[in-house]
Structure formats: structure tokens, C-alpha cells
Amino acid sequence: MSDINLENLRHSCAHLLAAAVKQLWPGTHNAIGPAIDNGFYQDFDFGKVKISEQDFPKIEKKMRELLTAWERFTFKEVSLEEAEELFKENPYKVELAREFAKQGRKLMTNDPGNFLDLCKMGHVENPSKELKNFKLLSIAGAYWRGNEKNKMLTRIYGTAFPKKEELDKYLWQQEEAKKRDHRILGEKLDLFAFSELVGRGLPLFTPKGTLLRELLNSFSQELRLKKGFQKVWVPHIAKNDLYKMSGHWDKFGDELFLVKSQETKDQMVLKPMNCPHHQQIYASKPRSYRDLPIKYLETTTIYRDEKAGELIGLSRVRSATQDDSHSFCMPEQIETVYDELIDITKTFFDRLGMKYRARISFRDPKQPKKYLGDVALWEKAQAILLNIAKKNKLDYFIAEGEAAFYGPKIDFMVSDALGREWQLATPQLDFVQPKRFGLVYTDKEGKDQTPVMIHFALMGSIERFLSVYIEHTAGAFPLWLSPTQVRVLPLADRHHDYTKDVVSKLQKEGIRTEWDFENKTIGAKIRESTLQKVPYMVIIGDKEVEAEQCSVRTREGKDLGKKKLYEFIKDLKGQIEKFQ
RNA sequence: GCCGAUAUAGUUUAGUGGUAAAACAAACCCUUGGUAAGGGUUAGACUGUGGGUUCGAUUCCCACUGUCGGCUCCA
Numbered sequence: 001m002s003d004i005n006l007e008n009l010r011h012s013c014a015h016l017l018a019a020a021v022k023q024l025w026p027g028t029h030n031a032i033g034p035a036i037d038n039g040f041y042q043d044f045d046f047g048k049v050k051i052s053e054q055d056f057p058k059i060e061k062k063m064r065e066l067l068t069a070w071e072r073f074t075f076k077e078v079s080l081e082e083a084e085e086l087f088k089e090n091p092y093k094v095e096l097a098r099e100f101a102k103q104g105r106k107l108m109t110n111d112p113g114n115f116l117d118l119c120k121m122g123h124v125e126n127p128s129k130e131l132k133n134f135k136l137l138s139i140a141g142a143y144w145r146g147n148e149k150n151k152m153l154t155r156i157y158g159t160a161f162p163k164k165e166e167l168d169k170y171l172w173q174q175e176e177a178k179k180r181d182h183r184i185l186g187e188k189l190d191l192f193a194f195s196e197l198v199g200r201g202l203p204l205f206t207p208k209g210t211l212l213r214e215l216l217n218s219f220s221q222e223l224r225l226k227k228g229f230q231k232v233w234v235p236h237i238a239k240n241d242l243y244k245m246s247g248h249w250d251k252f253g254d255e256l257f258l259v260k261s262q263e264t265k266d267q268m269v270l271k272p273m274n275c276p277h278h279q280q281i282y283a284s285k286p287r288s289y290r291d292l293p294i295k296y297l298e299t300t301t302i303y304r305d306e307k308a309g310e311l312i313g314l315s316r317v318r319s320a321t322q323d324d325s326h327s328f329c330m331p332e333q334i335e336t337v338y339d340e341l342i343d344i345t346k347t348f349f350d351r352l353g354m355k356y357r358a359r360i361s362f363r364d365p366k367q368p369k370k371y372l373g374d375v376a377l378w379e380k381a382q383a384i385l386l387n388i389a390k391k392n393k394l395d396y397f398i399a400e401g402e403a404a405f406y407g408p409k410i411d412f413m414v415s416d417a418l419g420r421e422w423q424l425a426t427p428q429l430d431f432v433q434p435k436r437f438g439l440v441y442t443d444k445e446g447k448d449q450t451p452v453m454i455h456f457a458l459m460g461s462i463e464r465f466l467s468v469y470i471e472h473t474a475g476a477f478p479l480w481l482s483p484t485q486v487r488v489l490p491l492a493d494r495h496h497d498y499t500k501d502v503v504s505k506l507q508k509e510g511i512r513t514e515w516d517f518e519n520k521t522i523g524a525k526i527r528e529s530t531l532q533k534v535p536y537m538v539i540i541g542d543k544e545v546e547a548e549q550c551s552v553r554t555r556e557g558k559d560l561g562k563k564k565l566y567e568f569i570k571d572l573k574g575q576i577e578k579f580q
Numbered sequence: 581g582c583c584g585a586u587a588u589a590g591u592u593u594a595g596u597g598g599u600a601a602a603a604c605a606a607a608c609c610c611u612u613g614g615u616a617a618g619g620g621u622u623a624g625a626c627u628g629u630g631g632g633u634u635c636g637a638u639u640c641c642c643a644c645u646g647u648c649g650g651c652u653c654c655a
Contacts, residue, residue, distance in 0.1 A: 033654095036653055083655095099655090146651070146654090155651085187591085200646070527615095542614095553615060
């Protein structure tokens with residue numbers, strides 16, 4: 001890594017962008033231009049001018065032109081009056097200057113040579129030398145100060161690196177991420193589809209995609225069934241009264257629901273979560289402390305009215321299938337139940353080859369109104385979670401303010417092959433809902449007590465998990481998850497009978513097998529199977545028929561040589577069993 | 581929802597104020613090929629939907645729908 005401060009570099013680059021734009025379009029006002037995680041942005045008020053990404057080459061050219069004269073940033077402290085005079089054309093700068101003056105902060109200006117700006121400190125020493133490796137990336141609208149009541153400004157995103165190689169690597173990585181985009185792979189690998197007629201945010205799963213969903217789901221469920229969870233089933237609609245009782249109605253109102261309630265009594269809505277339903281199963285008969293913990297499991301679809309502009313492929317949808325479960329236990333059983341859930345989570349992600357760390361989400365002590373339930377209970381629960389994380393030796397960190405409104409939780413932050421982090425499995429404690437629903441169990445003394453509920457979904461939503469997992473694997477799923485595990489490729493027509501024989505024997509053993517009888521060369525068939533990420537290809541020609549063998553090749557291009565079919569089946573089964 | 585971009589064959593794209601071109605995929609034919617693309621032929625699009633301007637629009641304008649990028653990261 002270079003010794004140049006990345007933030008300073010990028011922030012300086014935002015100045016350069018502002019300078020270039022103001023020269024190209026006089027009268028444009030620049031607002032803020034900070035460094036961000038992957039680069040920088042600069043907001044502009046272009047007035048009536050409309051610009052697009054097609055203007056980028058022109059802007060970049062102007063940036064390079066200006067840069068040659070940028071020897072160093074000179075700073076000067078100014079009074080509010082001076083600032084108001086200097087930036088009188090630019091209402092955004094004036095607003096900021098007044099605000100900062102009010103807060104008692106020093107007002108600074110800087111000038112790299114030909115572009116005066118109001119700015120905090122933090123720039124590179126020698127712009128003309130250090131700022132060379134930049135690129136403008138995209139353009140978008142953004143509200144002034146992030147508030148939708150304010151004016152919409154034009155935001156130009158870009159990035160900059162100390163070295164050209166670093167910039168090139170970043171751009172290459174972006175390209176890689178694009179290739180892995182689950183929306184593209186989903187179509188290429190024939191996993192899911194959308195229909196304008198069905199509606200946006202409502203994914204349809206093809207046979208291959210459905211297989212993938214079901215394999216992941218049964219793995220998720222099995223892990224819990226082994227720990228004594230029991231499957232339940234509930235309908236997908238309910239009266240809105242259910243959510244008034246649970247507290248979701250007060251919290252989210254009508255916005256959460258995909259079918260809007262008319263506020264009439266007994267109005268039906270689509271369920272946006274499963275916990276209230278599951279609690280009604282618990283409530284269906286008297287419970288004794290001897291019955292606890294009671295652990296329900298159900299993979300079922302929920303429906304939420306996500307904002308239209310936020311729907312993205314499978315990662316943000318309106319119909320999401322949760323591998324959900326709810327455990328009801330006595331307070332002193334929390335730790336035991338939680339330990340099981342942590343164990344399940346570890347097994348699941350270890351087996352999928354994904355790294356993770358835990359985020360313990362506490363309430364924000366500064367905003368008590370955001371949460372239901374009494375503070376003492378929260379404190380107690382948070383202490384329990386922290387202890388569990390320590391005991392299970394989780395790699396954890398604490399995030400205040402990330403808790404659900406009904407209780408604290410542990411989120412598993414799972415990282416993918418490109419190093420991006422996703423919040424997936426979330427066991428969360430709930431002291432509030434059982435109380436609201438009046439759930440009870442009879443304790444040893446014969447008195448009614450309120451159980452604690454623990455929400456837990458491993459994948460969260462299968463759709464969102466798939467979006468992460470498809471990009472993690474780039475569509476090359478492990479053998480046990482591959483919709484097609486083996487494809488048998490005959491060289492010529494005369495090998496078709498033998499091929500059919502091999503395919504049916506593999507299928508009989510439960511191996512998901514296809515053949516490729518197309519009139520193409522073996523090279524083309526191999527290419528096609530490789531692009532479809534089929535783990536194993538079996539090639540059948542004269543030699544194989546003669547020796548009653550099959551030639552095996554992996555999608556990575558490795559030649560495993562000739563084998564007897566039973567040997568190959570044994571290999572495959574051995575590999576698959578490792579995951580059961 | 582808001583801002584911007586965008587919509588042409590199954591897919592990826594070209595193109596024009598006078599009803600559209602190609603590649604891949606498909607079907608058929610030739611070829612029967614040994615580890616990431618063999619060759620040919622044919623078929624396939626009322627240019628997203630609905631309006632408007634015009635003698636005439638796929639092309640220009642408006643609305644709708646879908647898709648994409650954003651809407652937290654403070655001078």
C-alpha cells in the first residue's frame with residue numbers, strides 16, 4: 001500500500017472534478033464532495049443543464065488539463081462574512097458556512113491554483129503528481145443533505161487510487177463482480193425469471209432454481225429437525241388484527257403490507273412475517289414448563305411492500321421465502337436454545353464454505369422510544385447474548401442501535417468470495433410479542449409465566465441468500481447443490497445407446513444426470529457444459545464403449561481419466577455424503 | 581416513492597422521419613468429430629404499452645409499465 005492517504009487523495013479528486021465541471025458549465029454550483037468507501041462523489045446543482053455519463057470523457061479531459069497547474073493546496077482561514085462574500089453565488093456553501101460558524105468551527109478555504117473552495121482540511125501534498133489515477137464511474141440523483149424534502153442534486157461518482165495498477169485492479173474487480181451478478185447468472189444458468197405480468201419483485205423459479213432452493217432448504221431444515229424442531233404450517237393471509245396485537249401495525253402501519261388494509265375490521269392482509277401465526281399455534285392449548293422449549297419450524301413465503309425503486313433481482317423482493325423458526329422457552333433456557341442455534345449456523349456456513357463473524361445488535365440507549373418492552377429485560381437479554389458469543393468463541397462485535405424493536409439479536413455477517421459482507425442468519429430474542437399475545441406456560445408452582453420467544457432463520461430469505469450465494473460461487477455450485485451434477489457427452493451417433501445406458505444407471509443412483517445428443521463437436525459440448533457449470537462431464541467414444549468405461553472431466557478442465565462406471569458413482573457418492 | 585438513464589428477434593447488440601440489420605441460441609441439412617465454439621440453409625420483431633405531432637414514426641413529444649444506477653457516508 002502506498003503511503004498516500006487514500007481519503008485525502010479521493011477528497012482532493014472531488015475538488016478536481018468540481019473545478020472541471022465549473023469550468024465546463026459556468027454557473028454550476030458544487031455542494032459536497034467527500035471520499036467514500038470505494039472512491040468519492042461530488043454533488044452539483046447544474047441548474048437547467050442536463051448532463052449524462054456521455055459527458056464523462058469531456059469532464060475527465062478537463063480534469064487532466066486543470067491538474068497540470070495544481071501544485072499544492074493553499075489554505076486560509078476566513079471569517080463568516082468573508083466566506084459569505086467569497087461564495088455568495090453558491091447557496092450550498094453559504095448554508096454550510098453559516099452552520100459551521102454557528103457551531104463555532106473554523107472556516108477554511110483552499111485553493112490548488114485556480115479553484116477556490118470552502119473546505120475542511122485533508123488533501124494531498126502534490127496534486128499534479130498524485131491525482132493522476134482517477135476515473136469517473138456513474139451519475140445519480142441525490143437530495144441535498146440526504147433529505148427528500150430538499151432539492152435533488154446531481155451526484156457524480158468516481159474513484160481514485162495512488163497507483164495506476166491499483167485503479168486498474170479496482171476496475172477489473174468491478175467487471176468481475178458484474179460477471180458474477182446473480183441477475184445475469186440466474187438467466188444464463190436458467191435458475192429464475194421475472195414476468196412483467198406477474199409483477200416486479202416477484203421472482204419465478206425454474207426447475208433448476210427450485211431444485212437449488214429445495215436442496216438448501218432441506219439442509220437448513222434438517223439441521224434443526226435434528227435438534228428437536230417440529231414443522232408447522234400456516235396460511236399466507238391473516239386479519240390485520242393479528243398485527244395490531246403483535247405491535248407490527250403500530251410500528252410499520254399499512255406500509256409494510258402488500259395488500260393494503262382498508263382499515264375495516266376483519267380486513268385480510270398478506271403476512272409480512274410468520275411470528276404472530278406461530279404464536280397462535282403455541283396459544284392453541286395450555287402449555288406446561290415440562291413442554292418447553294417448544295420449537296416450531298416452517299419454510300414459508302412472506303410478502304412485503306418494498307419500495308419499487310429498491311427492488312433488485314433476488315436480493316430485494318416482494319415475495320421472500322424464509323426458512324423460519326420460533327422457539328418458546330423459559331428464561332433460564334435461553335442459553336441452551338441459543339447455543340443450539342449458533343451450532344447450527346456454524347455447521348451451515350462452514351459447509352457452504354463461507355466465512356462469518358457475529359454482530360451483536362443491542363438497543364440504542366439514546367433512543368429508548370424505538371423499542372418495546374422494559375429496559376431491565378433488555379439489559380438482561382443483552383448480557384445473555386454477549387455471554388453466549390464469548391462462550392461459543394464467536395468472532396464478534398457489538399452494534400448499538402441495530403436491535404429489532406422487540407429484542408436484541410446476534411447477526412451473522414457472512415463474507416463472500418469478493419470480500420463483501422452480508423447479514424444473514426439472525427437468532428433474535430423477543431420478550432415483547434409473547435407478552436402482547438398473552439402467551440403463558442404453567443410453572444412448577446402452578447402459576448402462569450410468559451415464555452421467551454427466539455426467532456431464527458438461517459438463510460433469512462432463500463431468495464436473498466441465493467443472490468449472495470450465486471455471486472459467491474459465480475454459479476459453480478458444489479456437487480451436492482448442482483442442479484445438474486453430471487452431463488454425458490457422446491462423440492458420435494453410434495455412442496448414443498451406451499450413453500443412454502450410462503445416464504440411466506447414474507440416475508438410478510440418484511445422480512442428477514443429463515445427456516447432450518446435439519449434433520455438435522465434442523469441443524462445443526464441453527464448452528456448453530462448462531458454461532453451465534456442470535461439475536462433471538462424461539465423454540463417451542469408441543474407446544469407452546469398447547472398454548465399458550467412461551472418461552471423466554471436471555468443469556475446471558481437469559481430466560480424471562477413464563473409470564469403470566461403478567467407480568465413478570462411488571466417487572460421486574462419497575463426495576455428496578460428506579455433506580449429509 | 582423521488583432523481584436520472586434506458587426499452588429493437590429467445591439473448592446480446594446495429595440502424596433509420598418512408599414498417600428494420602447482425603451475432604449467438606433455435607429448426608433442418610451436411611459433417612460423426614477425442615477435451616472450451618465444424619460448415620450451410622431456414623424460420624423468427626405489428627421496434628415495451630397507450631396517446632400525441634406528422635402525409636407518414638421504430639426514430640420526435642407525453643404518459644404508463646419494466647429494467648439499470650442512485651437517494652447513509654457532511655464544507
